[in-house]
Amino acid sequence: MTWQWIGLMAFSLTLLPAGLAMAADLVPERLRSRLTPVRPRGWALLLIYTTAPVNALPRLAGASPETTLACTAAGGALAVTGCLLLGFATYAHQRRTVAAPQEGP
Numbered sequence: 001m002t003w004q005w006i007g008l009m010a011f012s013l014t015l016l017p018a019g020l021a022m023a024a025d026l027v028p029e030r031l032r033s034r035l036t037p038v039r040p041r042g043w044a045l046l047l048i049y050t051t052a053p054v055n056a057l058p059r060l061a062g063a064s065p066e067t068t069l070a071c072t073a074a075g076g077a078l079a080v081t082g083c084l085l086l087g088f089a090t091y092a093h094q095r096r097t098v099a100a101p102q103e104g105p
Helices: 002-023 029-035 038-049 051-060 065-095
Strands: none
Touching: 002 038, 002 051, 029 038, 038 051, 038 065, 051 065
């Protein structure tokens, strides 16, 4: 039980604020170039974060093993979806066409 609380607190203090800030496009300019695209990465972090409460809350509430197993499967699906969103956003950003610099007269 203690590890469930520790994991839930750790994810809530790290991934939740970062994901919310990125999804709202509130990233400092000095980090913007490293985190591009910002909003899809924020949504991906929020999907990955939701794995923690979906897995921890049924266990902390003393739910049945079937409910706990179903929530664990749902949490895994959310984590995989977040990872896929992160991968697709990064891949699409890297594959975008960049305008060639124009030479002046």
